[in-house]
Amino acid sequence: MSGAEALTLALPGMLRRQRKAQLWVAVIFATLVTLLYQATGGWQEFSAFILFLPPLALLLARTVSGWLRREQRRQALPILAGAFGLNYAPDNKDFFPGLPAGLLPAGNRTQADHVLEGEFAGAPFRFAAVRVSHMAPSGDASHSPGLLFRGFVLELLSLGLPPKLLIADHLRTRPGQFVGPVLSTEGLTLRAEMNSDGMDYGLWAAPEADLPGARDLLENVTRLAETEGLQLYSLRAEGSAWYLTLRHAPEVFRFSGILAGKARLLADVRGASDEIALAFRLAAGLLRAEQGLAAPALPK
Structure with missing residues (x-):
């Protein structure tokens, strides 16, 4: 298997997994915001927590991104190593x-x-x-x-x-x-x-x-x-x-x-x-x- 073939095999799966991770972040964040809004009982009370939403989104994205990087390595490296004839x-x-x-x-x-x-x-x-x-x-x-x-x-x-x-x-x-x-x-x-x-x-x-x-x-x-x-x-x-x-x-x-x-x-x-x-x-x-x-x- 050539290097170009390895790239062809590795990249589509990585892109699919990345899109899924982005969707998970969006869904989880939206769910948390909805639950917080319902728990506070209205817009006026909810607005007090707005400043905390960007750090929450960043923390969530970084956590999922760390997991995604590990998955990308797990998915890509065996394919790339195989292209070089390596275990x-x-x-x-x-x-x-x-x-x-x-x-x-x-x-x-x-x-x-x-x-x-x-x-x-x-x-x-x-x-x-x-x-x-x-x-x-x-x-x-x-x-x-x-x-x-x-x-x-x-x-x-x-x-x-x-x-x-x-x-x-x-x-x-x-x-x-x-x-x-x-x-x-x-x-x-x-x-x-x-x-x-x-x-x-x-x-x-x-x-x-x-x-x-x-x-x-x-x-x-x-x-x-x-x-x-x-x-x-x-x-x-x-x-x-x-x-x-x-x-x-x-x-x-x-x-x-x-x-x-x-x-x-x-x-x-x-x-x-x-x-x-x-x-x-x-x-x-x-x-x-x-x-x-x-x-x-x-x-x-």
Whole structure:
């Protein structure tokens, strides 16, 4: 199924559901106004409540719009993911157990949304929008950093067997085990470092690893994040897979809700398609970076 066919399938249903939601808002609001008028006993008494009607209408519209946006995502994203040959799940509690320690900050609350699974160039991958937070027990606010990470996580099976390594900002790393935003470099040694997007990134690897292309890998991965307008959080190679994490804007797969016209909804669907395609672009960039690790570029 092509992207155009996916748009054709997704958009009519979204428009029908939107019109129904608009009708519900109108009917509910009219019913509330009628009941209020009858309860007050006449126009003079009812007029005292007129100033409260616009906020009531706004609250009702926002409530229904929030529900509608969730329904639009639920309806459109499986169709769009299918157009790319991907499996889609709105959330997946089993996403985190497969991730290596030290990839994300350690928190006690995790959430993986919009999970995509598929293949790129024969390499299986998983991709999700992830949140990690840490909340202290009730009554102890001194060690409660709150939201630690919000971004994308890509797990990509390597075409080879990469050495164990970590790329992250120096300020977020140190040896040891922690709860919070710090990533552990325990057992790894610093092999390369560079500044990118105002961050001082380092590449740490196992002491015995032969990494002639360490600097190239670091440059390629940071460039990949910059190209997509995202901030690199970490890259880890563990076992036979690569794990890439990138910070993103507060909301992904955004739909405009109850007041959007057809053109706006079409733009929302295209935006969601581009965010799904991001998984492939990141996978392609990561595989290219892996090749550079094995065969570093010659100095100019």
